[in-house]
Amino acid sequence: MLYRLHVRQSSEAGVAVLGSETNNRGVSITEATFLRVRISCLTAVEAAEVIADRGASVPFAYVVTPNASHFTLLVELKDARFQDVYAHAWLRLLDGKVPRACARIVFGLDLPHCAGSDLTEELFTHRIQPSDSITIIGGGEELRRRLVAQFGLTQLHVHNPPMGFMDKPSEVEACIDFVLRHPARYVFFAVGSPRGEYLARMVQRRPEAVGTGLCIGGSLNFITGLVKRAPAFFRTFGLEWLYRLLRNPIGHARRVFVESLPLLLIVAKARLNPTAYGMDASRRKRVP
Numbered sequence: 672m673l674y675r676l677h678v679r680q681s682s683e684a685g686v687a688v689l690g691s692e693t694n695n696r697g698v699s700i701t702e703a704t705f706l707r708v709r710i711s712c713l714t715a716v717e718a719a720e721v722i723a724d725r726g727a728s729v730p731f732a733y734v735v736t737p738n739a740s741h742f743t744l745l746v747e748l749k750d751a752r753f754q755d756v757y758a759h760a761w762l763r764l765l766d767g768k769v770p771r772a773c774a775r776i777v778f779g780l781d782l783p784h785c786a787g788s789d790l791t792e793e794l795f796t797h798r799i800q801p802s803d804s805i806t807i808i809g810g811g812e813e814l815r816r817r818l819v820a821q822f823g824l825t826q827l828h829v830h831n832p833p834m835g836f837m838d839k840p841s842e843v844e845a846c847i848d849f850v851l852r853h854p855a856r857y858v859f860f861a862v863g864s865p866r867g868e869y870l871a872r873m874v875q876r877r878p879e880a881v882g883t884g885l886c887i888g889g890s891l892n893f894i895t896g897l898v899k900r901a902p903a904f905f906r907t908f909g910l911e912w913l914y915r916l917l918r919n920p921i922g923h924a925r926r927v928f929v930e931s932l933p934l935l936l937i938v939a940k941a942r943l944n945p946t947a948y949g950m951d952a953s954r955r956k957r958v959p
Contacts, residue, residue: 700762703782704949705774706746706941708737710782711762715789716797718764723798725883727856733871733884735760736787738767739931744865746948747933756868759875761883764790768909769931773938778950788900791859791890799857801825806853806882808832808846808870809861810891817895828853837866843873850874858884861891 700721701712713721722734735741735757744750745757757763764785765771774780799805801823807814808830815829830849836842847870850858858874860867867886874880892898900906901914912931916923941948 703780705765705770705778705780705782706742706937707949708742708745708757709763710737710765712783713762713764713785714783715764715785715793717783718762718785718790719793719798721762722794722857722883722885725856727804727854728881729883731858731875731877731880731882731884732761733858733860733868733875733886734762734764734790735868735871735886736764736766736785736790736888737770739769739934740864740926741766742770742937743930743933746937750865752869753865756865756872759872767931767934768906769912770934772909773934777938777942778945780950786906787885787887788890788893791885791887792894794857794885795822795894799824803857804853804855804882805857805859806830806850806855807859807861807891808850809859809863809867814861814891814895814897817897818891821895826855828855832862836862837869843870846870847874847877851877851879854881856882858882859891860884860886861889864888 702709703712704710711718718734725732737745737757741753741757744753764787765774765782766784766786768784768786771782771784774782795818799822802825804826805818805824806828809832810829811831812829815827818824818827828849830846832842832846833839836846851874858871860870862870864886867888871884871886874884889898893900901911905911905914912923912926915926937948941950945951
């Protein structure tokens, strides 16, 4: 199912809404429903342009990057809290190449790929200016030092919550309070999924929050060189998950086999009844 989504900069909502409105550049965004999830059809370059266009003082809105594990939470496990996060997200940019391949081969949906790591790199390389205000939840002093050294940032604020912080209401509130006390054009949630998404939704509930939140996992570690990203070969062929598994089989096995693999089961069930998953049965074909 495809439809046009027009981005509206609203003083009341600051989020993308359906209708005939456009943002101040007249940018309209096509959305496609894939496995009951509305996907914003933007590449990393396009998404970075739209995000940078929002400015610093607009009401807070956030961006999520669905991958295989997200579809498991949303569709197979029907996690109500995560579904609420996605229902209120401004942009939903397809991160995983395996979900993208499934959409294309099984359902005939040619969705743009927009990895969170690619989006982060595009923003820092081509959109973010040294004087832009940036708040980061996650990371530490070394991450902050490298970002300043690489990009000349002058308004960077970093809060690094302790391990297990999501189980401690006081620590969660400290994260939200830090975002509110350091209003920024860009707010990066670098605490892993689904913690980052949960925090973004909680910040959005605060009427005084401003800027654009980005749930980007560990991508800041990649652009600063703290963690080595998969070589281009693995990324090109959608095998970044394999690279991470080979480098850290114990730490990454659960992510691959428990959290992400159920995507194939979801696709198989949706193949039998696409309409039940929000997709047009007539589009169920291979794309040449």
